[in-house]
């Protein structure tokens with residue numbers, strides 16, 4: 381395994397270059413399988429595990445929490461200490477069963493930040509959440525309130541690093557500016573969808589009527605380029621398994637650039653003897669920007685395949701060919 385540093389200051393952490401997504405653990409993925417996957421990930425040197433207070437509410441029309449609870453049981457059963465980095469999120473938990481973050485989210489008020497983080501700590505069995513993200517934006521709450529509430533958790537020792545997901549880049553910069561001006565800790569880890577294939581950005585979604593804000597696009601990459609201490613945690617790097625199952629490609633990847641990039645990806649896969657998914661992960665792992673792929677898995681074989689991508693070196697020529705395709 382290789383490692384990189386996320387965040388700055390006293391709460392910065394060394395994390396494995398590939399993170400494990402626990403979104404479906406405890407719901408779609410049963411406990412025995414999830415424990416096996418977690419054990420193997422850690423055995424291979426992985427230490428960066430991702431969850432959220434709302435995972436996976438859509439699987440049973442509930443409010444989520446199964447993933448954090450499973451991770452808490454696994455931590456206790458294995459006697460896990462400070463060596464692992466648990467990231468969780470708040471803000472997008474539905475306020476009532478049968479609703480969603482699109483119509484009834486908990487949001488990012490000071491009250492929610494305090495109460496939901498407390499519940500996440502209980503479920504995970506952690507004194508301090510190593511990395512806590514704002515899962516979505518909340519335009520109904522003054523940003524200063526959100527910024528101060530997150531910073532309050534850090535001051536109390538209830539959270540370490542702060543992160544943000546699925547917000548417009550200008551909102552992230554504004555929140556970070558407010559924090560910096562007040563001498564408070566701000567978001568340092570940005571979690572967005574990012575993969576080798578590029579989506580259309582103008583396809584409206586449930587949450588984003590103006591087009592997706594969850595994808596890492598040019599706004600975000602230029603931001604990372606000028607703020608080198610930020611890290612991009614890239615969610616859904618395998619596009620939900622679409623590199624192995626092309627019929628799963630989300631509809632916003634249906635554009636002329638996709639076949640061009642897929643053709644090069646498959647060429648490089650043939651040249652290296654790797655799978656297209658491994659090449660996509662290796663492309664992110666060797667990215668000039670600090671990108672940590674955050675992949676979910678449902679079987680040990682998938683996990684082994686993804687872990688092996690850490691040792692897959694693409695040549696500068698292969699990388700240049702991949703970058704040039706669009």
Ligand SMILES: NC(=O)c1ccc[n+]([C@@H]2O[C@H](COP(=O)([O-])OP(=O)(O)OC[C@H]3O[C@@H](n4cnc5c(N)ncnc54)[C@H](OP(=O)(O)O)[C@@H]3O)[C@@H](O)[C@H]2O)c1
Nearest residue numbers: 401402403615616617618619620621624675676678682685
């Ligand atoms: N911040 C956010 O809003 C947000 C949103 C989504 C996800 N996330 C985070 O990102 C993590 C990963 O996201 P994701 O699960 O949506 O996407 P992903 O990592 O791109 O896809 C994971 C799925 O791909 C398939 N897969 C994985 N490895 C494979 C392999 N080697 N060969 C073939 N298929 C493979 C599996 O599907 P099957 O089980 O069907 O085989 C697996 O469940 C989540 O666990 C969560 O922590 C965050």
